[in-house]
Amino acid sequence: MNILDVQNLKTHFFTEAGVVKALEDISFTVEKGCTVGLVGESGSGKSVTAQSVLRIVPKPGKIIGGKILFDGEDLLAKKEDDMRKFRGKKISLIFQDPTSSLNPLFAIGDQLADIVIQHDRVKKDQALEQVIKTLKVARLPDPEQSLGQYPHQFSGGMKQRICIARALLLNPQLLFADEPTTNLDVTIQAQIITLLKDLQRDLGMTLVMITHDMGIVAEMCKCVVVLYAGHVMESGDIETIFEKPHPYTEALLKAVPRLDQTRKLTSIPGNIPNLIDPPSGCVFHPRCQYAINICMEKVPPLEDVGGSHFITCHRWRELQGGR
Amino acid sequence: MGLGKYIARRAIYMVPLIIGISIVAFLVMYAAGDPIQLATAGNPSITEAQRNALREYYGLNDPIPMQYVRWLDHFVHADFGKSLYGGRPVNEIISTLFWETIKLQLVSILLAFLISLPAGIYSALKQRSATDYTISSIAIFGISVPVFWLGIVLILVFSFQLGWLPSAGAHGAPYLWPVFGIRNETLDELVHLVLPATVLTLAGLAYNVRLLRAGMLDVLRQDYIMAARASGISERKILYKYALKNAITPLITLLGISIGYMIAGAPITETVFSWPGLGRAYVAATLRLDFPLIMGITMIITIMILVANLITDMAYAWIDPRISIE
Ligand SMILES: Nc1ncnc2c1ncn2[C@@H]1O[C@H](COP(=O)(O)OP(=O)(O)OP(=O)(O)O)[C@@H](O)[C@H]1O
Ligand code: SF4
Ligand SMILES: [Mg+2]
Numbered sequence: 100m101n102i103l104d105v106q107n108l109k110t111h112f113f114t115e116a117g118v119v120k121a122l123e124d125i126s127f128t129v130e131k132g133c134t135v136g137l138v139g140e141s142g143s144g145k146s147v148t149a150q151s152v153l154r155i156v157p158k159p160g161k162i163i164g165g166k167i168l169f170d171g172e173d174l175l176a177k178k179e180d181d182m183r184k185f186r187g188k189k190i191s192l193i194f195q196d197p198t199s200s201l202n203p204l205f206a207i208g209d210q211l212a213d214i215v216i217q218h219d220r221v222k223k224d225q226a227l228e229q230v231i232k233t234l235k236v237a238r239l240p241d242p243e244q245s246l247g248q249y250p251h252q253f254s255g256g257m258k259q260r261i262c263i264a265r266a267l268l269l270n271p272q273l274l275f276a277d278e279p280t281t282n283l284d285v286t287i288q289a290q291i292i293t294l295l296k297d298l299q300r301d302l303g304m305t306l307v308m309i310t311h312d313m314g315i316v317a318e319m320c321k322c323v324v325v326l327y328a329g330h331v332m333e334s335g336d337i338e339t340i341f342e343k344p345h346p347y348t349e350a351l352l353k354a355v356p357r358l359d360q361t362r363k364l365t366s367i368p369g370n371i372p373n374l375i376d377p378p379s380g381c382v383f384h385p386r387c388q389y390a391i392n393i394c395m396e397k398v399p400p401l402e403d404v405g406g407s408h409f410i411t412c413h414r415w416r417e418l419q420g421g422r
Numbered sequence: 423m424g425l426g427k428y429i430a431r432r433a434i435y436m437v438p439l440i441i442g443i444s445i446v447a448f449l450v451m452y453a454a455g456d457p458i459q460l461a462t463a464g465n466p467s468i469t470e471a472q473r474n475a476l477r478e479y480y481g482l483n484d485p486i487p488m489q490y491v492r493w494l495d496h497f498v499h500a501d502f503g504k505s506l507y508g509g510r511p512v513n514e515i516i517s518t519l520f521w522e523t524i525k526l527q528l529v530s531i532l533l534a535f536l537i538s539l540p541a542g543i544y545s546a547l548k549q550r551s552a553t554d555y556t557i558s559s560i561a562i563f564g565i566s567v568p569v570f571w572l573g574i575v576l577i578l579v580f581s582f583q584l585g586w587l588p589s590a591g592a593h594g595a596p597y598l599w600p601v602f603g604i605r606n607e608t609l610d611e612l613v614h615l616v617l618p619a620t621v622l623t624l625a626g627l628a629y630n631v632r633l634l635r636a637g638m639l640d641v642l643r644q645d646y647i648m649a650a651r652a653s654g655i656s657e658r659k660i661l662y663k664y665a666l667k668n669a670i671t672p673l674i675t676l677l678g679i680s681i682g683y684m685i686a687g688a689p690i691t692e693t694v695f696s697w698p699g700l701g702r703a704y705v706a707a708t709l710r711l712d713f714p715l716i717m718g719i720t721m722i723i724t725i726m727i728l729v730a731n732l733i734t735d736m737a738y739a740w741i742d743p744r745i746s747i748e
Contacts, residue, residue, distance in 0.1 A: 150648075153652055155648060155651045155652050157643070157648060183654050183656065184654060185654070186651070186652055186653060186654035187652065187653035187654035187655075188654055191652070191653070192649075192652040194645055194648075194649055194652075196645060199644065199645040199646065200645040200646055200648075200649040201646055201649070202646040202650070202664050202668070203646075203668075203742070203743070203744060204667050204668055204741065204742060204743065205664070205667075206743075210650075213655060213659065213663075214653045214654065214655065217653075217654055217655050217656060217659070218654055249743040249744070251743070251744045262649075265649075265653060266653075268653075
């Protein structure tokens with residue numbers, strides 16, 4: 100069963116320089132209890148996708164089309180106040196940078212307890228008990244002592260555990276983790292990945308793992324959704340995709356890991372397009388080694404190629420057959 | 423570190439500063455001219471011998487270092503000496519004028535701060551709306567219009583044309599009493615405050631609003647605000663609890679500076695409105711080279727700025743856990 104079904108989601112940013120078409124046509128599903136990878140280069144729209152599902156896209160961004168079905172309910176049809184009750188309670192988000200996503204002027208206990216109080220209307224000490232319990236789940240040492248401490252008193256890894264606890268406070272059904280290890284030391288990265296894997300398994304949560312790192316995808320995810328310039332290039336389970344990838348995924352997989360770039364492990368020749376004035380036809384055509392004339396003229400549709408494998412490519416038949 | 427110890431240490435650091443500033447002020451003052459010559463310039467019958475007798479009387483013939491040490495000795499005993507004009511003790515002059523200045527300034531600073539809260543928050547939230555533009559225009563007007571010009575315009579309109587408000591002084595506008603039907607001291611003081619406080623509030627308001635608006639816009643873009651939103655915290659709580667505390671810290675500095683410079687910043691307004699305060703007295707004392715009074719007010723200004731700095735630092739440490747008073 101699908102807990103999340105995103106259909107033709109379109110989110111644009113109306114900036115002074117022009118309309119940034121961050122998400123142009125995003126469709127994918129997430130099966131309940133699964134870990135799904137959301138991958139793509141920087142600027143492909145991964146974070147905006149998560150923000151759109153929670154309906155917290157910052158100004159001047161706006162969701163201008165599509166449907167987001169969560170457990171069968173259309174989130175985009177909800178009143179803002181009803182939507183607010185979903186955030187943190189049914190759907191949570193872990194941010195890329197634990198340091199900037201914790202408010203520097205408030206004690207940890209205060210920040211986290213507010214969330215419990217907001218949703219469950221309990222007394223502060225009851226909320227704090229829930230906070231301690233969840234901090235333990237996130238394996239933060241000395242949860243009781245941490246309550247009165249401020250974010251700057253913790254290391255990066257500890258802060259990320261606090262952020263994970265914040266997302267888990269109310270046992271959400273769906274958790275987005277937006278590159279939760281990008282800003283951490285390599286040794287800490289492995290610990291956080293293990294923690295998320297264990298939590299997903301133990302709590303039976305659905306996890307959408309946003310990442311640049313194909314290694315993390317291979318290690319954690321059952322399915323993967325590949326984004327490029329606001330479009331879904333393909334989606335499906337990882338065996339199928341690693342075996343018969345879309346031209347963009349193929350490039351992602353082939354791209355050499357670069358030692359001089361710790362943030363972006365992969366790099367594909369060429370640049371991600373300008374989203375104010377994106378390429379005609381298939382958005383990937385300027386960088387695609389298989390591009391032919393039709394790729395420049397016609398936008399390829401997202402097609403079901405069988406076996407829950409979806410591909411956006413004019414040439415999928417020949418390419419899939421011929422390799 | 424304990425708070426008491428911290429304050430004590432900061433106070434000790436202030437001593438050399440205060441002495442240094444007093445020496446500089448003393449030297450500059452003596453370089454400016456001879457007060458006796460200035461005071462007696464309009465008197466054609468005075469002889470040089472009589473002038474010298476006056477200098478002798480006020481100790482102005484002694485070497486400057488000796489005069490300074492004598493001044494310092496009085497200063498540490500909390501005595502600023504006597505005015506060269508009329509011989510009134512400087513302590514007495516300052517204490518009567520001090521509260522008039524503080525009253526006007528504190529009212530204006532607090533009004534500017536309080537009005538800027540809703541104005542700054544609102545214009546940040548409704549960025550680029552008509553209200554935002556209106557608030558910004560008033561702010562720019564307040565920053566760019568000189569205090570004396572606005573003061574004079576207000577006096578012309580509300581005092582001379584309409585006759586509603588007094589144009590000068592801080593007390594006693596008998597012609598207004600029949601308007602209220604009573605003679606009420608507080609009401610009388612308030613009526614006198616209206617025009618000068620309006621001018622000063624408008625000037626201060628501008629900086630406050632712009633600072634808060636910019637701070638708010640910056641804070642609302644931060645990840646921790648989006649994270650609070652992603653956790654389902656209500657917009658009201660995000661705004662008034664999580665965003666405001668972050669956005670208001672620059673205003674605390676401005677508040678501290680304004681309070682520290684209360685007296686130093688007062689002369690123009692006090693002169694325009696003939697306000698019986700320290701600022702106007704400072705200008706008058708300087709023009710007359712009334713050395714003891716100049717030194718007295720200079721020292722009061724210096725001490726107020728230093729103390730306001732200390733209080734600002736303490737307020738910062740109290741608001742922001744990342745800053746400790748070390
Ligand atoms: N607040 C904003 N204002 C204007 N444009 C925005 C804003 N946020 C995102 N965008 C644009 O939307 C596009 C997608 O951004 P998004 O943050 O989703 O990328 P991403 O895939 O998460 O990249 P990264 O891996 O660097 O985090 C980018 O082109 C970005 O410039
Ligand atoms: S549609 Fe054309 S350009 Fe786009 S991925 Fe397929 S082959 Fe490449
Ligand atoms: Mg991102």
